[in-house]
Amino acid sequence: MAALSSPLRVCRGILKELRSSKGPEYKQTLAYNFVLDQFRKNQVTNERHCRARREALHASHSYLCLLASTRHHLTLHKLFHGKGEREPEQVARLVGLQLPTQPGGKGWEK
Amino acid sequence: MQKDTLKFYTMHLTTLCNTALDNPTQRDKGQIIAAGLKFLETDTICYRVEEPPGLVELQKNEWDPVLDWIEKRYNVLIGSSSNIMGPQIPKETKDTFHQHLRSYNFWALTGLEFIITQLKSLVLSFGLVDRHLTVEQAVLLSRLEEEYQIQRWGNVEWAHDYDMYELRSRTAAGALFVHLSSESSTVKHKLLQD
Numbered sequence: 001m002a003a004l005s006s007p008l009r010v011c012r013g014i015l016k017e018l019r020s021s022k023g024p025e026y027k028q029t030l031a032y033n034f035v036l037d038q039f040r041k042n043q044v045t046n047e048r049h050c051r052a053r054r055e056a057l058h059a060s061h062s063y064l065c066l067l068a069s070t071r072h073h074l075t076l077h078k079l080f081h082g083k084g085e086r087e088p089e090q091v092a093r094l095v096g097l098q099l100p101t102q103p104g105g106k107g108w109e110k
Numbered sequence: 111m112q113k114d115t116l117k118f119y120t121m122h123l124t125t126l127c128n129t130a131l132d133n134p135t136q137r138d139k140g141q142i143i144a145a146g147l148k149f150l151e152t153d154t155i156c157y158r159v160e161e162p163p164g165l166v167e168l169q170k171n172e173w174d175p176v177l178d179w180i181e182k183r184y185n186v187l188i189g190s191s192s193n194i195m196g197p198q199i200p201k202e203t204k205d206t207f208h209q210h211l212r213s214y215n216f217w218a219l220t221g222l223e224f225i226i227t228q229l230k231s232l233v234l235s236f237g238l239v240d241r242h243l244t245v246e247q248a249v250l251l252s253r254l255e256e257e258y259q260i261q262r263w264g265n266v267e268w269a270h271d272y273d274m275y276e277l278r279s280r281t282a283a284g285a286l287f288v289h290l291s292s293e294s295s296t297v298k299h300k301l302l303q304d
Contacts, residue, residue, distance in 0.1 A: 054241065055241065055289070058241040058244070058289075059286065059289050059290075061244055061245070062244070062245050062282045062285045062286050062289070063282070063286060065244070065245040065246060065278055065279075065282040066122075066123075066245075066278075066279055066282035066283055066286060069275045069276075069278035069279040069282060070122075070275075070279040072271070072275040073272065073275035073276050073278075073279055076267065076268060076271060076272045076275065077272070079268070080267075080268035080272070081268070081272075
């Protein structure tokens with residue numbers, strides 16, 4: 001049951017998440033360098049079943065899951081929950097009314 | 111990954127750190143362990159339905175292997191049950207788990223308790239923390255009945271997916287928290303031999 005995706009896929013996934021959250025300058029962020037560094041460090045091993053490598057792969061997989069699921073969760077949240085407050089104009093239009101216009105401003109407007 | 115507004119409800123790792131630091135319920139390791147073990151009595155994967163047959167089959171195929179794994183790994187007996195009382199957990203099983211949990215530090219236990227509460231299962235939490243399961247697998251197994259219903263009746267994105275992603279992100283944070291709180295990584299440099 002413990003078939004994890006290849007390290008390359010996980011690494012690419014994490015970097016994609018970083019790019020989508022940090023924007024085009026993601027390559028200069030600390031996170032980017034740290035992630036690549038960690039993956040490089042765990043690449044070189046003589047042992048066939050290196051425990052540290054398996055642990056690191058599971059941790060990176062969990063991290064990727066964290067980033068991706070948080071992003072999806074927030075996307076769905078914005079899409080379906082909590083539109084926030086509407087402008088008074090919009091509220092009026094909902095019931096078919098229109099806010100009156102006052103030439104010269106409403107007094108408190110600049 | 112906060113942009114214009116801070117959404118604390120998605121900052122799970124931060125929340126976990128704060129919980130570990132503040133210890134708002136003022137408990138010690140022993141109490142957290144006891145609470146976790148108590149959960150075993152109502153563990154999701156030990157509670158089986160008797161119908162519909164499709165779900166019974168699914169629970170058997172998906173949950174039995176995990177039970178087998180944990181029973182073998184820790185040399186304990188847990189079992190499953192389909193009556194209201196639930197499984198009868200032998201004392202030796204609880205003692206074994208108690209011993210094992212004592213080896214975790216306070217921060218790791220805080221994280222573990224969080225995972226158990228999220229997944230509603232101690233067995234699945236152990237599976238995740240022992241790296242036998244991935245986060246996605248653990249979440250799927252925890253939500254087995256929901257997934258079954260979704261297969262039959264269809265998916266409702268704003269409810270089902272929403273819940274699933276939220277559970278995934280919390281569980282992933284918990285798993286990372288436990289591993290990072292327990293990790294000790296050493297790099298052994300082997301000398302090149304000619």
